[in-house]
Amino acid sequence: MNTVSIHHIRPGKRIEIFEEGLLSNDQHGLSTLTILSDEDSKWLTERLRSQGFIASNETVHSLAKFYSYSEHFNLLIFRDQNDKALGYYSDIAMPLRKVEDGYEIIDLFLDIWLKPDGTLIELDMDEFQDAISKGLVTEDQQKKATTA
Numbered sequence: 781m782n783t784v785s786i787h788h789i790r791p792g793k794r795i796e797i798f799e800e801g802l803l804s805n806d807q808h809g810l811s812t813l814t815i816l817s818d819e820d821s822k823w824l825t826e827r828l829r830s831q832g833f834i835a836s837n838e839t840v841h842s843l844a845k846f847y848s849y850s851e852h853f854n855l856l857i858f859r860d861q862n863d864k865a866l867g868y869y870s871d872i873a874m875p876l877r878k879v880e881d882g883y884e885i886i887d888l889f890l891d892i893w894l895k896p897d898g899t900l901i902e903l904d905m906d907e908f909q910d911a912i913s914k915g916l917v918t919e920d921q922q923k924k925a926t927t928a
Contacts, residue, residue, distance in 0.1 A: 784810065834867060852928035853892075856868070867893060889911050891903040
């Protein structure tokens with residue numbers, strides 16, 4: 781599987797670069813798949829359990845991601861070893877754009893967790909408000925984030 785570099789920018793913080801397995805790249809965006817190492821699986825599973833996002837008997841094995849070239853969000857699907865979706869996470873972000881050594885996404889602080897039963901949890905409004913007060917997001921980005 782080919783890999784692709786995703787530069788995840790959260791204004792005011794360092795840039796994180798993720799190497800992900802490329803599934804597809806078309807006019808709508810990129811699809812990637814990451815099979816987690818045992819260490820990453822354990823860390824992520826414990827984090828999601830501690831936040832009440834997944835059950836104590838569930839374990840995250842892989843992440844499928846969809847990055848859009850036109851929408852102001854991306855979608856992560858957390859899956860178990862049988863490819864069952866454990867939950868859906870969405871970063872509210874600027875659309876994906878191509879850069880010299882990969883792709884770039886600018887995180888706009890707001891996030892959403894959707895449980896398989898349809899329960900929707902909005903996250904990080906406090907971080908979004910703090911970013912606004914610090915001038916880390918533009919007025920246009922604020923509008924895009926709140927309407928996404």
